[in-house]
Amino acid sequence: MPTKITIPFDKDQLAKLSAGDEVLITGYIYTARDVAHKRLCELIDTNKELPLDLSDSIIYFAGPSPAAPGRVIGAAGPTTSYRMDAFSPKLIEKAGITGMIGKGSRSEEVIAAMKKNGAVYFAAIGGAGALIAEKVKSAEIVCYEDLGPEAIRRLEVEDFPAVVAIDSTGRNLYETGPAEFVKF
Amino acid sequence: MRKINYKTVVEAVEALCLKAAYELPEDVENVIKESLAVEESPLGKSILKQYLENADIARNKRIPICQDTGAAVFLAEVGTDCFIEGGSLTDAVKQGTAAGYKNGYLRKSMVEDPIFDRKNTGDNTPVIVHLLETEGDILKLTLAPKGGGSENMSKTAMLKPLEGEQGVIDFVVKTVTESGANPCPPTIVGVGIGGDFEYAAFLAKKALFRRTGEPHPDPRYAEMEHKILKAVNESGVGPQGLGGRTTAFAVHIEKTGCHIASLPVAVNLNCHAARHASVSI
Structure with a gap:
C-alpha cells in the first residue's frame, strides 16, 4: 500500500522515505519547466527577490494541457527532469525547495545537493496525464503567464501518485531498480 | 480525377x-495488457496498470x-x-x-x-x-x-557497410538502454535502415506508424526485430525506467536500398502512449 504524505513535509518525514516507496502526496505543489527554472536562477544570481516563496516547497516538472470548460486542469503528467538538472541544485540550496517531482534520473550534482539538504526526488508516471489530472483539486497561475503551458502554477493535489525515485540519502531507484532485472 | x-x-x-489525443489505440492497449502478463516487477506491474487506467479516464472523460x-x-x-x-x-x-x-x-x-x-x-x-x-x-x-521526451532520445548513425546486422542491433540496443527512463518506457522502437542520412530518419519515424507489434514482412528483418526486442528487454530498464522486464513493447524496422559506401541507421523512439489515428477521405 502506498504511504500517504502531506505537504509541507517535515525533515523527519522526508528522511523516512526510501527509494522505491510508493506514495500519495496531498497539499500544494508548484509547476515549473526549463524557462521558469532559468528565470528563477537568474534572480538568485543577481540577488533579486523571487516572485514566490519556495522554502520547504515541492516543484513539479510539468506543463499541463489547458483546462476544458468545467475542469480544473487538463492532462497534467510530468516532463523529463534532466533538463532541469543545471538549475535544481541552486533551487535546493538557495531557494530551499525540499522536493521535486518529475520523471527520469538526475545528475550527480542534483543528488549531491539533495543529500546535503535532505531533499527528495519523486517520480510521477510519465504519460499518465489524465489519471494525474483527476488528483488536481485546484490550479492557479502564480507567475510567468507569458510562458503559456510553462508558467509557474500552484496546484492543490490530493493523493497524487508517485514513487520515491531518489531518497535523501542519495539512493537512486533508476540504478537499483534496473540492476535487479538486468540480464547482461 | x-x-x-x-x-x-x-x-x-x-x-x-x-x-x-483522447483515445489510446486498441493495438497499443493490447500490448500493454500482454506485457502485464510477463512483467515480474511489482512496481512495473503497478505502472502498467496505471497506463490502462489512464487510457480509460482519457477516453471516457475526454482528457488528453x-x-x-x-x-x-x-x-x-x-x-x-x-x-x-x-x-x-x-x-x-x-x-x-x-x-x-x-x-x-x-x-x-x-x-x-x-x-x-x-x-x-x-x-x-x-x-x-x-x-x-x-x-x-x-x-x-x-x-x-x-511527444518531446521520446523524440529527444532518438539517434542516427552512419555505420560501415560491413558492420552489418550486428552493428545495427548493437546501435539500436545501446540507444534504447542508454535513454533509460527518459522516453517513457516501455517504448515502441522505430528503426530506419538504408537510404541516406535523412531518409533513414524518415523511415524510423514511418516505422512508428505501423500497427504495434506487427512484424516486418521480410522474415530476416522480422528476426532482427525479435532479436533487438529480446536484448532491449533484458536491459532491466523496465516501465518508467524503474526496473523490470518490459523496456519496449515492439521493434519496427523499415528499410530501403542505399549507397555502396553507407549503412545509415536511425532510431526513433515512441513513448508507451503511442498515439495514432487515421482517416481516409
Missing part, C-alpha cells in the same frame, strides 16, 4: 487531432492521455487520382491542426524559432507532413502526435 474539398480535409484533420499532445506529425498517403480543390494539402492540415488543438484544449507545444525567442506559436503549428504517393483516388491521413 477525384476532387476533394479543402474544407473537408480541414474538418477531418481537426477531428483526427482530438481522437488521437498525456499533457504532451505533441508535435503534429502526419503521414499523408495521396492517391495519384485525387486532388485538393481550394488550397494545398499542407495548408489544410495546418489549419485543421490549429483548430483541433484549440477546440480540443490540447497543449500547444511548438515554438516559432528554435534558437532565438522560442516563442510559443499558440496553435501547435508548424505541423510536419510526410507526403507519400499511392495508387487510386483516396487521401489517407494518419496523425501520430509526437
Whole structure:
C-alpha cells in the first residue's frame, strides 16, 4: 500500500522515505519547466527577490494541457527532469525547495545537493496525464503567464501518485531498480 | 480525377487531432495488457496498470492521455487520382491542426524559432507532413502526435557497410538502454535502415506508424526485430525506467536500398502512449 504524505513535509518525514516507496502526496505543489527554472536562477544570481516563496516547497516538472470548460486542469503528467538538472541544485540550496517531482534520473550534482539538504526526488508516471489530472483539486497561475503551458502554477493535489525515485540519502531507484532485472 | 474539398480535409484533420489525443489505440492497449502478463516487477506491474487506467479516464472523460499532445506529425498517403480543390494539402492540415488543438484544449507545444525567442506559436503549428504517393483516388491521413521526451532520445548513425546486422542491433540496443527512463518506457522502437542520412530518419519515424507489434514482412528483418526486442528487454530498464522486464513493447524496422559506401541507421523512439489515428477521405 502506498504511504500517504502531506505537504509541507517535515525533515523527519522526508528522511523516512526510501527509494522505491510508493506514495500519495496531498497539499500544494508548484509547476515549473526549463524557462521558469532559468528565470528563477537568474534572480538568485543577481540577488533579486523571487516572485514566490519556495522554502520547504515541492516543484513539479510539468506543463499541463489547458483546462476544458468545467475542469480544473487538463492532462497534467510530468516532463523529463534532466533538463532541469543545471538549475535544481541552486533551487535546493538557495531557494530551499525540499522536493521535486518529475520523471527520469538526475545528475550527480542534483543528488549531491539533495543529500546535503535532505531533499527528495519523486517520480510521477510519465504519460499518465489524465489519471494525474483527476488528483488536481485546484490550479492557479502564480507567475510567468507569458510562458503559456510553462508558467509557474500552484496546484492543490490530493493523493497524487508517485514513487520515491531518489531518497535523501542519495539512493537512486533508476540504478537499483534496473540492476535487479538486468540480464547482461 | 477525384476532387476533394479543402474544407473537408480541414474538418477531418481537426477531428483526427482530438481522437488521437483522447483515445489510446486498441493495438497499443493490447500490448500493454500482454506485457502485464510477463512483467515480474511489482512496481512495473503497478505502472502498467496505471497506463490502462489512464487510457480509460482519457477516453471516457475526454482528457488528453498525456499533457504532451505533441508535435503534429502526419503521414499523408495521396492517391495519384485525387486532388485538393481550394488550397494545398499542407495548408489544410495546418489549419485543421490549429483548430483541433484549440477546440480540443490540447497543449500547444511548438515554438516559432528554435534558437532565438522560442516563442510559443499558440496553435501547435508548424505541423510536419510526410507526403507519400499511392495508387487510386483516396487521401489517407494518419496523425501520430509526437511527444518531446521520446523524440529527444532518438539517434542516427552512419555505420560501415560491413558492420552489418550486428552493428545495427548493437546501435539500436545501446540507444534504447542508454535513454533509460527518459522516453517513457516501455517504448515502441522505430528503426530506419538504408537510404541516406535523412531518409533513414524518415523511415524510423514511418516505422512508428505501423500497427504495434506487427512484424516486418521480410522474415530476416522480422528476426532482427525479435532479436533487438529480446536484448532491449533484458536491459532491466523496465516501465518508467524503474526496473523490470518490459523496456519496449515492439521493434519496427523499415528499410530501403542505399549507397555502396553507407549503412545509415536511425532510431526513433515512441513513448508507451503511442498515439495514432487515421482517416481516409
